[in-house]
Amino acid sequence: DHFDSVRPDLAQMTRKTVNILSEKGHKTIGFIGGTYKNPNNNQDEMDIREQTFRSYMREKGMLDERYIFCHRGFSVENGYRLMTAAIDTLGDQLPTAFLIAADPIAVGCLQALNEKGIAIPNRVSVVSINNISFAKYVSPPLTTFHIDIHELCKNAVEMLLEQVQDKRRTVKTLYLGAELIVRKSMN
16 A cells, blocks of 8 residues: 555466466366465465466366365475375376466475376476476476566666656556466476
């Protein structure tokens, strides 16, 4: 309410991933992500990527709650734990694709899938968000959205200068899209 912000459009990336996977013939798409601790009540809060995934999949008639695995945190360990739980819970009913909320989680997911001998992308495709530096070096290399940090910062500085120079009182929020970097983790 008080400050300008420049953010990656995570909701748009989520919808785009669902569309791409659907167009590639995936009928069962899962989601693995993290939650945040609300500082006011210490409760877990759903991330925008999970919220968008749930609403968009519901809108498309594809939502299956069994395919959603989330827990507090966005770490490699959390991804490993959540994908292991998905594999153990779903067995042969594992979806053919997963949207992973962030690359660190995806690294853990890839590790769990590899350890269980589940072929990526032939059995399960994986798409993530962030394009962290080692995403292209994991096995298989991770398909992920590249968030342009330079562009985020440039726009933030421009908005700050505009606010100071023009004495603008209206608060602005700018959402920036991202480029999907297609690598070997998606069919």
